[in-house]
Amino acid sequence: MNYSKWLSMKTLEYRDDVLYFAGKNTLDISKEYGTPIYVINENTIRERYKNLKILLNSEYENNRIHYAVKANSNLSILKILHSEGAFFDCTSMGEIYTCFKAGISPVKIIYTGNMFTDEDFTFAVENKVLINLDSVSQLNRLAKIHDGLGVEKSVISFRINPEFGAGHHAHTITAGRTIKFGILEEQAIEAFSKAKDIGFKKFGIHQHIGSGVLNAQDFKKPVEKYISIIKKIANSLEIKFEFIDFGGGLGIPYRPLEEPLDYNIYKDVVIKPFKNLINSEDIGEPIFKIEPGRYLTAESSILLTQINTIKNNGYKLFAGVDAGFNTLLRPTLYNSYHHIIACNKKGKEPTLTYDITGPICESGDILGKNRELNRLEEKEILAILDVGAYGFTMSSTYNSRPRSSEILINNGKTFKIREAESLDDLLKHQIIPDHLK
Numbered sequence: 001m002n003y004s005k006w007l008s009m010k011t012l013e014y015r016d017d018v019l020y021f022a023g024k025n026t027l028d029i030s031k032e033y034g035t036p037i038y039v040i041n042e043n044t045i046r047e048r049y050k051n052l053k054i055l056l057n058s059e060y061e062n063n064r065i066h067y068a069v070k071a072n073s074n075l076s077i078l079k080i081l082h083s084e085g086a087f088f089d090c091t092s093m094g095e096i097y098t099c100f101k102a103g104i105s106p107v108k109i110i111y112t113g114n115m116f117t118d119e120d121f122t123f124a125v126e127n128k129v130l131i132n133l134d135s136v137s138q139l140n141r142l143a144k145i146h147d148g149l150g151v152e153k154s155v156i157s158f159r160i161n162p163e164f165g166a167g168h169h170a171h172t173i174t175a176g177r178t179i180k181f182g183i184l185e186e187q188a189i190e191a192f193s194k195a196k197d198i199g200f201k202k203f204g205i206h207q208h209i210g211s212g213v214l215n216a217q218d219f220k221k222p223v224e225k226y227i228s229i230i231k232k233i234a235n236s237l238e239i240k241f242e243f244i245d246f247g248g249g250l251g252i253p254y255r256p257l258e259e260p261l262d263y264n265i266y267k268d269v270v271i272k273p274f275k276n277l278i279n280s281e282d283i284g285e286p287i288f289k290i291e292p293g294r295y296l297t298a299e300s301s302i303l304l305t306q307i308n309t310i311k312n313n314g315y316k317l318f319a320g321v322d323a324g325f326n327t328l329l330r331p332t333l334y335n336s337y338h339h340i341i342a343c344n345k346k347g348k349e350p351t352l353t354y355d356i357t358g359p360i361c362e363s364g365d366i367l368g369k370n371r372e373l374n375r376l377e378e379k380e381i382l383a384i385l386d387v388g389a390y391g392f393t394m395s396s397t398y399n400s401r402p403r404s405s406e407i408l409i410n411n412g413k414t415f416k417i418r419e420a421e422s423l424d425d426l427l428k429h430q431i432i433p434d435h436l437k
């Protein structure tokens with residue numbers, strides 16, 4: 001894929017050497033709202049959802065897309081996906097609560113926590129949210145909570161660990177024998193049989209192998225293993241499944257010229273084996289579920305940041321910007337690549353090699369290493385691309401820097417969907433004991 005096509009997939013283009021995003025002038029946005037700022041194109045999220053839905057429908061109509069809320073939990077983002085018909089995958093009480101605040105009904109949510117507490121269970125059971133367990137040991141505790149609250153034990157799901165994982169970084173690979181998630185093959189039958197004995201009536205099953213998988217072939221082995229486990233459970237316990245969930249993980253092309261995930265391969269290695277399974281086994285008419293986070297939101301957003309210092313230490317060039325790993329953690333935490341471009345294109349300037357660094361007091365605060373950019377100047381604005389998933393949600397106030405604001409673009413209009421935090425916000429929850437007053 002050529003560079004301008006790659007940019008246009010993310011609704012970016014240069015007009016008269018100024019970068020436009022979703023049809024809006026990025027320099028105007030940064031002037032109007034300040035920096036650093038997350039800017040989100042609503043239309044990209046809607047398009048990604050629609051395209052994925054069309055793809056699934058073309059293979060198997062009884063499907064659901066559960067958006068992984070952890071990728072981006074802004075209320076407006078949830079409302080956009082809700083209006084498209086999405087379901088939701090939550091990993092905490094906080095995410096479920098946020099969904100409720102966005103007007104999402106509990107029946108649209110699957111709660112895939114891990115290391116669940118009794119408080120988590122009580123919240124989910126009271127609110128009638130479907131729970132996806134990831135340890136056999138949790139079953140008795142959950143049953144007690146159902147009994148205590150007098151709530152019927154209806155559907156239960158277990159997360160299977162199919163041992164083969166994949167992902168863009170070791171931290172995001174979520175299957176394997178030494179990985180904390182899910183239930184291994186050896187305990188899978190025990191889990192469902194215990195659930196049946198305890199009184200659960202309906203069953204779902206789940207796997208999520210990891211995050212940021214750009215080579216669709218990486219799904220092949222885990223899916224094969226997952227399906228063989230499902231067959232074993234179904235045959236030995238005569239269980240019918242309400243749904244079979246294949247998790248998220250669909251990667252996006254962060255690097256220029258990188259091709260998107262090959263959806264034909266994804267169909268072949270995920271959807272077709274699922275269809276073969278339900279055609280060959282007597283396991284009911286399960287809903288086919290997936291849980292993408294990154295695929296739906298990553299490419300919808302850019303982070304605009306201003307250069308405050310150009311530093312040449314005689315050995316290396318640094319462009320110091322006002323966003324740091326407090327604003328966008330992925331480059332520091334995973335060594336992730338986010339493409340960085342100037343909002344003012346200056347084709348005639350010489351190309352120089354910069355480290356784009358934030359203001360955090362750690363030398364790991366680098367948003368882009370050894371980037372070739374036309375000569376940069378202080379006060380200029382840069383755009384960091386593909387930050388719509390795990391961007392804002394992983395930001396922090398480290399070094400006592402308030403979190404930035406978020407802007408949504410819809411039909412050529414901009415809407416502030418999050419206020420930047422103030423210095424007072426940083427101190428809001430602190431309490432000074434009397435002896436220090």
Ligand code: LLP
Binds near residue numbers: 068210213247291394
């Ligand atoms: N389902 C479950 C159970 C998950 O744990 C996750 C992600 C997803 C779905 C969505 O995965 P996605 O489609 O977005 O790849 N902070 C990391 C990603 C961690 C993902 C954790 N779980 C990053 O910035 O790359």
